[in-house]
Amino acid sequence: MTPHNQAQPGDYAEAVLLPGDPLRAKWIAETFLADARQVNGVRNCLGFTGSYKGKRVSVQATGMGQPSLSIYVHELINSYGVKTLLRVGTCGGLNAKVKVRDVILAQAASTDSAIVKDRFGPYNFAPIADFGLLRKAAEKAEAAGLKVHAGNMLSSDIFYHREPGLEGYGLLPDHGVIGVEMEAAALYTLAARFGVRALAVCTMTDCLITGEQIDADARQTSLKDMVTLALEVAIEG
Numbered sequence: 001m002t003p004h005n006q007a008q009p010g011d012y013a014e015a016v017l018l019p020g021d022p023l024r025a026k027w028i029a030e031t032f033l034a035d036a037r038q039v040n041g042v043r044n045c046l047g048f049t050g051s052y053k054g055k056r057v058s059v060q061a062t063g064m065g066q067p068s069l070s071i072y073v074h075e076l077i078n079s080y081g082v083k084t085l086l087r088v089g090t091c092g093g094l095n096a097k098v099k100v101r102d103v104i105l106a107q108a109a110s111t112d113s114a115i116v117k118d119r120f121g122p123y124n125f126a127p128i129a130d131f132g133l134l135r136k137a138a139e140k141a142e143a144a145g146l147k148v149h150a151g152n153m154l155s156s157d158i159f160y161h162r163e164p165g166l167e168g169y170g171l172l173p174d175h176g177v178i179g180v181e182m183e184a185a186a187l188y189t190l191a192a193r194f195g196v197r198a199l200a201v202c203t204m205t206d207c208l209i210t211g212e213q214i215d216a217d218a219r220q221t222s223l224k225d226m227v228t229l230a231l232e233v234a235i236e237g
């Protein structure tokens with residue numbers, strides 16, 4: 001047990017899906033997992049373990065932002081022996097090629113966060129996805145006919161910028177950064193630090209160029225493709 005997790009050793013599978021939203025964790029457990037049981041409820045940051053296609057898988061909410069994700073991921077790795085971490089998130093779109101409901105595989109995660117910057121002194125560390133997970137996700141998405149984009153994500157500490165639309169993102173969209181969310185860079189940095197595997201898979205739910213958004217119902221259905229993809233990758237080990 002940890003300050004943020006009441007699960008016992010062995011309660012988590014080696015592969016864990018990581019949504020920001022605790023209710024998404026519950027929805028994933030209820031919708032996709034067989035024999036799911038809740039393993040964590042501290043702060044309502046819900047965690048569940050069950051099975052998908054006969055293989056043991058867990059899902060744990062991380063809350064929003066890199067400090068919150070870092071706590072859950074640090075503990076999952078160091079107290080519960082988790083080896084494969086798959087973020088299943090939502091993101092904003094920074095590139096006209098990425099349409100609402102498309103899935104982004106975060107090949108790398110740029111960031112404005114001190115949580116990554118302060119760790120490396122004079123160096124600019126590049127947080128990157130595990131190549132094996134990324135390749136597997138890309139292959140499975142293609143086989144399933146899913147519209148996915150692999151590319152550079154921004155993990156920002158800021159949701160509401162003062163400037164409208166793309167203006168808050170400086171030169172990043174011109175340098176191939178295609179989406180913005182709030183956790184992947186910390187996830188990749190912790191995975192590198194502790195020698196485990198991580199990939200962030202995000203559904204684009206609001207386009208910062210056109211202002212188009214999907215409503216809550218459409219959000220749920222469109223997240224199904226992303227969650228199925230992440231589960232398929234998770235069970236292959």
Ligand SMILES: O=P(O)(O)O[C@H]1O[C@H](CO)[C@@H](O)[C@H]1O
Nearest residue numbers: 019020021064089090181182
């Ligand atoms: O939908 P989730 O996984 O929470 O991800 C995105 O949504 C939240 C902001 O609304 C941030 O956590 C961001 O990364």
Ligand SMILES: O=c1cc[nH]c(=O)[nH]1
Nearest residue numbers: 090091092180181182
């Ligand atoms: O962090 C996020 C998540 C979804 N949409 C955004 O614009 N930002």
